[in-house]
Amino acid sequence: MKKITITCFIALQLAFMYSCSSDSSSSDDSETLEDDSVEIVFDDTDFETTDWTEETHSKSADPDFDEVFEDEAVKRIDLVITEDRWNSMLEDMTSLYGTFGSRSNSSLNDSDEDPIFVPGEVFYNGIEWYRVGIRFKGNSSLQSSWSAGILKLSFKLDFDEFEDDYPQIDNQRFYGFKKLSLKNNYEDNSMLREKVAADVFRDAGLAMSHTAFYTVYVDHGDGPEYFGVYTLVEEVDDTVIDTQFSDNDGNLYKPDGDGASFAEGSYSEDDLVKKTNEDDADFTDVEELYAALNADNRTTDPEAWRAELESILDTDTFLKYLAVNTVIQNWDTYGRMTHNYYLYNNPDTERLSWIPWDNNEALQDGNGQGAVSIDFSDVSSSSWPLIGYLYADETYKAQYDEYVQETIDDYFSxxxxxxxxxxxxxxxxxxxxxxxxxxxxxxxxxxxxxxxxxxxxxxxxxxxxxxxxxxx
Structure with missing residues (x-):
């Protein structure tokens, strides 16, 4: 095997789309990553984690929600990325979404490929976290911001993404958190919606990510640059299921695509993206949900239909979510869009529980058709059966109405x-x-x-x- 030292961290993460200069231990000729026998060696592995403490960096520390997600504060976080690695991130974005500032967002790319991770440093309160995996994140918001020439892009941080390359950071955490999202508050001039919507869901007792306000500075070679006000969001597949459920071994799904509507005939494992137990091909739980929801006895024997559905889906949690989500308005989610929620099979109950996600578009009527009507008169039951079929059932409608009242009396008064x-x-x-x-x-x-x-x-x-x- 030939060994090369990568000095610009472009080639590996760009999936062989780019190559960069290298020093070969066996030849003066430059190597590219088209040769599968090439071993990648980072040239910045000689460092000490001098700021490391059990409380701040160790996997053994419990998540410190008070420190990381303080409600009534605006904290600062700094990302430091070498110039070469920053340029590789921008080149990758160009390959995915076209030229920066091209304003071609009228026809967004339908790409399943995430932007690349690169190693960078994170600084907070004078403390350093080392070789953290940093990448841009998002879908339409990311593409639209990029094409509009706005560099205030969302980031995803994974604190031990590169632990295989840098043994010093094995199981590195940020006050107990492995992964965090820095959301750019796209299309939200108040910069409050992501946090406020999460507050309302959490006040209602729903499983929901913690959020907090941060100012973000990025140093990519010329010193810190102010990137603006972001909302830090807890990742569902990290600490949400770890701390808000008693058991984190269940299947966690992040549905996205036609199958995420649960309409009859739309089932597709490709649309039910697993975030836990990925190597287990068992999708029985969601298959059973499709079958129970769309069963013929829904109208002929509603009691039996409800009993079967409730053995698979936590309908009470869903109806509370539905009431809160509909009262506050949120157009970029189920009922209009086939994404922006998780389903977790809670091992304690063996039922799927609904978890809201991505709320920057909440608290407004929204785009396109706008948010759904409070009585769902503008929702096709066959297209969105989790809304249409449950609301058409007298028992479930009564529960929904009770939660609407609770919402305006309490969570969203x-x-x-x-x-x-x-x-x-x-x-x-x-x-x-x-x-x-x-x-x-x-x-x-x-x-x-x-x-x-x-x-x-x-x-x-x-x-x-x-x-x-x-x-x-």
Whole structure:
């Protein structure tokens, strides 16, 4: 086997699309990664993890939610990436989505390929985390931001992604967290929606990611650059199932595609992406959900239909989610889009539980057809049977209505939400209104306060709509 030293970390992660200069131990000729016998050797493995402590870096530490996800704070995190590795990230984005700033987002690419990870350093409160896996993340939001020429892109951090290459970081964690997402608050001039929606779901007692506000600085060769206000989001397949369920051994799915609608005949394992137990080909649980949901006895024997469905799906959790999600409005999820939720087969109950995900588009009517009506009169039951079939059942409709009432009385009450908007907007305004051109979605600083005002009006409007619906 030939051994080469990679100095720019382009070739491996670009899946043989690029090559870079190398020093060969056996030849003066440059090597490319088209030869499967080439062994990749990093040239920056000689370092000491001098900041490492059990509390901050060790896998043995419990997740420190108070430190990482403090509600009423704006914290700073710095990403440091070498110039070569940063350029490889940009080259990869170009290969996936075209030229930066081309504004061709009218026809987004349908790519299943994630952007590349590169090793970089993370700094927080004067502490360093070493050779962290860093990549851009997102789908339409990532492509749209890129094509618009806005470098405020979302990031995914994996703290031991490169542990095989750097033994010093074996099982590295960030205060107990292996993976975290830094969301760029795309299409949200208030920069509050991702966090506030998560707060509401968590207040309702649903399994939900913790979130927090952070300012992000990136040094890719010329010193720290301010990338703006981000929302840090806990990863579902990391600590959410570890800490919000008593057992994390169940199947976790992140559905995406036609099969994620659960419409009859749409089942496809390719659309039911496993995030745990990936090597186990058993999809029995979701297959049974399709069958039970679309069973013929739904109308002929509703009691038997409900009993079978409830043996597979935690219907109570789903109905509570549905009520909260519909009251607050969230168009980029089930009922309009076949993505942005997880299903976890809780080993304690042996039932699939619904977990919301990706809420930057919540708390507004939205794009396209907009968010669904509170009575689902604009939802096709056959296309979205988890909504249509359950709402058509008198027992489930009554449960849904109870949760709508709870939502406007408690989790999403006007007084609670307007107080929350006041607190959070005061916190982030100095950081939001000083974002820089090319790293912001704001046209002017006044866009921020306008968006906050719209949120305050929105919660009042939704309370009125929900009350009218319930009093029919």
């Amino acid at each position: 006007v007084s609670k939400m307007q107080s929350k908007y006041a607190t959070y907007s005061s916190l982030i305004e100095p950081y939001a209104t000083t974002e820089m051109d090319g790293y912001t979605f704001l046209s002017s600083s006044s866009d921020f306060q306008t968006a906050v005002s719209q949120l305050n009006s929105h919660v009042s409007e939704r309370a009125s709509i929900a009350s009218s619906y319930l009093n029919k």
